[in-house]
Amino acid sequence: MKACRREPVPYTPIWLMRQAGRYMREYREVRARTTFLELCKTPSLAAEVTVTAAERLRVDAAIIFADILLILEPMGIELEFAQGEGPVIHNPVRHADDVKRLREVEDPGALSFVYEAISLTRQELKPDVPLIGFCGAPFTLASYMIEGGGSKNYVHAKKLMYDDHGAWHAMMSLIARALVKYLNAQIDAGAQAVQLFDSWVGCLGPDDYREFVLPHSRAVMQGVKTGVPVIHFGTGTGALLELMREAGGDVIGLDWRVRLDEGWQRVGHDAGVMGNLDPVTLFAETDVLRAHAKRILDQAGGRPGHVFNLGHGILPETPVNNVMALVDMVHEMSSQ
Amino acid sequence: MKACRREPVPYTPIWLMRQAGRYMREYREVRARTTFLELCKTPSLAAEVTVTAAERLRVDAAIIFADILLILEPMGIELEFAQGEGPVIHNPVRHADDVKRLREVEDPGALSFVYEAISLTRQELKPDVPLIGFCGAPFTLASYMIEGGGSKNYVHAKKLMYDDHGAWHAMMSLIARALVKYLNAQIDAGAQAVQLFDSWVGCLGPDDYREFVLPHSRAVMQGVKTGVPVIHFGTGTGALLELMREAGGDVIGLDWRVRLDEGWQRVGHDAGVMGNLDPVTLFAETDVLRAHAKRILDQAGGRPGHVFNLGHGILPETPVNNVMALVDMVHEMSSQ
Numbered sequence: 001m002k003a004c005r006r007e008p009v010p011y012t013p014i015w016l017m018r019q020a021g022r023y024m025r026e027y028r029e030v031r032a033r034t035t036f037l038e039l040c041k042t043p044s045l046a047a048e049v050t051v052t053a054a055e056r057l058r059v060d061a062a063i064i065f066a067d068i069l070l071i072l073e074p075m076g077i078e079l080e081f082a083q084g085e086g087p088v089i090h091n092p093v094r095h096a097d098d099v100k101r102l103r104e105v106e107d108p109g110a111l112s113f114v115y116e117a118i119s120l121t122r123q124e125l126k127p128d129v130p131l132i133g134f135c136g137a138p139f140t141l142a143s144y145m146i147e148g149g150g151s152k153n154y155v156h157a158k159k160l161m162y163d164d165h166g167a168w169h170a171m172m173s174l175i176a177r178a179l180v181k182y183l184n185a186q187i188d189a190g191a192q193a194v195q196l197f198d199s200w201v202g203c204l205g206p207d208d209y210r211e212f213v214l215p216h217s218r219a220v221m222q223g224v225k226t227g228v229p230v231i232h233f234g235t236g237t238g239a240l241l242e243l244m245r246e247a248g249g250d251v252i253g254l255d256w257r258v259r260l261d262e263g264w265q266r267v268g269h270d271a272g273v274m275g276n277l278d279p280v281t282l283f284a285e286t287d288v289l290r291a292h293a294k295r296i297l298d299q300a301g302g303r304p305g306h307v308f309n310l311g312h313g314i315l316p317e318t319p320v321n322n323v324m325a326l327v328d329m330v331h332e333m334s335s336q
Numbered sequence: 337m338k339a340c341r342r343e344p345v346p347y348t349p350i351w352l353m354r355q356a357g358r359y360m361r362e363y364r365e366v367r368a369r370t371t372f373l374e375l376c377k378t379p380s381l382a383a384e385v386t387v388t389a390a391e392r393l394r395v396d397a398a399i400i401f402a403d404i405l406l407i408l409e410p411m412g413i414e415l416e417f418a419q420g421e422g423p424v425i426h427n428p429v430r431h432a433d434d435v436k437r438l439r440e441v442e443d444p445g446a447l448s449f450v451y452e453a454i455s456l457t458r459q460e461l462k463p464d465v466p467l468i469g470f471c472g473a474p475f476t477l478a479s480y481m482i483e484g485g486g487s488k489n490y491v492h493a494k495k496l497m498y499d500d501h502g503a504w505h506a507m508m509s510l511i512a513r514a515l516v517k518y519l520n521a522q523i524d525a526g527a528q529a530v531q532l533f534d535s536w537v538g539c540l541g542p543d544d545y546r547e548f549v550l551p552h553s554r555a556v557m558q559g560v561k562t563g564v565p566v567i568h569f570g571t572g573t574g575a576l577l578e579l580m581r582e583a584g585g586d587v588i589g590l591d592w593r594v595r596l597d598e599g600w601q602r603v604g605h606d607a608g609v610m611g612n613l614d615p616v617t618l619f620a621e622t623d624v625l626r627a628h629a630k631r632i633l634d635q636a637g638g639r640p641g642h643v644f645n646l647g648h649g650i651l652p653e654t655p656v657n658n659v660m661a662l663v664d665m666v667h668e669m670s671s672q
Contacts, residue, residue: 153651155616162620205592205614207631236538238574239594256541258575278541280491284498295543315489
């Protein structure tokens with residue numbers, strides 16, 4: 001929390017995106033008993049995997065176990081997590097008419113299982129470990145809804161964006177309004193910071209980002225209750241960092257494709273940064289991992305406002321011992 | 337050719353990566369009679385699709401129809417283009433021992449079908465349409481060889497790179513030596529410019545690029561015969577442009593994720609740039625396409641040294657009429 005406010009800290013705090021994920025035996029054991037969607041919708045289980053990961057790894061923050069796509073269901077999107085295939089949307093949005101059929105999320109209670117999971121987790125977590133809530137950013141969610149699942153080139157999403165500005169902005173605004181309610185309800189339930197995941201925004205150039213994305217991401221972040229730090233994260237954003245900062249966020253997430261010092265300079269030192277170890281370095285020898293972690297700490301240079309993290313989520317096959325070693329290394333090297 | 341040398345031109349020249357591809361009926365008709373690999377290895381057919389595309393689109397350059405992976409076969413890699421699945425490598429390189437088994441490409445004649453295709457194409461093309469030869473860059477080829485095909489996270493490639501510097505550099509050097517011979521043989525056969533495709537390099541951060549990639553890409557480009565323009569292309573290179581320029585190239589390829597004016601400034605105005613329309617804009621309405629093309633020409637500002645192109649290859653479902661319209665638009669708008 002101090003790092004998010006750019007206050008001095010005794011050591012650099014660290015948490016890891018997807019820290020409660022498939023790479024961890026405890027998580028796989030829970031998943032063996034339930035589906036992914038059931039896990040998300042069962043507060044006791046979501047809390048269990050969230051707390052287990054935070055305690056086992058000894059990280060400085062927990063992030064609630066959930067999925068960015070959960071918010072799509074109350075909008076009228078039929079969502080399925082097919083075994084081994086990732087999310088599938090059975091009624092993708094393709095035309096202006098589909099946009100009109102999307103439901104305004106009036107009642108954030110449709111996602112009450114998330115808020116209950118947050119309350120439970122907050123009770124079970126150690127008091128000095130903050131809990132982060134999150135949501136997908138409007139662009140990433142809109143792209144999922146339009147493409148109907150994962151995508152390589154985002155042809156459908158960009159086609160709607162380019163060809164029908166009215167429908168595009170209507171859809172993005174509707175999503176943004178829902179996200180404001182969703183994040184604030186997470187905060188009411190006990191989330192102490194929130195993160196906006198714009199995982200797919202790196203497929204856009206700066207001009208398109210400014211016109212089609214920035215106003216909506218900004219609306220979400222401006223709607224978050226005052227005093228709650230907002231982390232604004234994307235990948236492949238090497239040419240978008242200034243604009244992401246303009247959109248908002250107390251802390252900007254950097255992926256590993258930019259140097260942390262250069263990224264921070266471009267974001268501006270009046271914001272914090274989070275990142276930015278390549279998740280693949282967790283597969284390397286320990287001395288390589290240490291050298292890469294040290295390089296990032298050196299680039300941060302002890303400046304207040306750095307939250308150590310990966311540049312993207314932990315990969316499923318990652319050796320858990322290396323993840324634990326990384327947490328210890330960052331604590332040790334940054335407290336010297 | 338003038339644009340590559342940054343000399344004034346009457347209008348901005350344009351060609352399109354993968355211009356002789358699956359989106360074109362004439363290409364699909366040829367492919368219906370043969371496999372992808374047979375097409376690459378039959379000079380008369382490779383020349384036919386190359387010339388047909390250049391003439392139909394009225395572009396200002398042709399690029400020889402071939403594949404970046406062809407060079408892997410003489411190195412001892414067993415390559416297959418599986419129907420609809422892209423390239424598969426049956427004996428991927430995973431360890432130092434595998435690197436030792438790679439064969440030095442002593443005789444560029446193993447790829448004589450490429451040189452014959454170039455000679456034939458040069459005879460059939462209009463004299464004022466230059467012919468571009470090409471190869472994959474060492475990093476992209478090494479990653480293919482290690483991953484054994486397409487990859488999302490490059491875990492195996494990066495693991496070898498991080499954990500065994502000796503094996504990595506030995507492999508990259510071997511590839512670079514082969515590429516120098518390959519490109520110069522293409523030039524001897526009639527290629528008037530050459531392009532290095534580092535399509536996958538955007539998965540690396542700048543520090544890794546400098547240490548593990550730059551020396552080898554530089555060795556390739558320095559080995560190209562004097563006087564032949566070299567285009568150095570990559571995608572997702574928003575944070576690598578300065579280093580790519582340092583590695584070499586008369587013209588640096590920009591993808592659509594950077595603004596052309598900012599990208600050119602970072603590359604330096606003592607080099608040319610190629611790009612950088614988002615291939616997906618070819619799916620949009622004509623007026624959208626025109627607006628995006630105009631924006632790129634405006635950002636180039638008439639400065640000598642701009643070759644118009646997409647930021648990546650034409651997508652398979654692209655409407656051919658839009659591609660033809662784009663070529664005309666760029667010629668018309670840039671000659672005003």
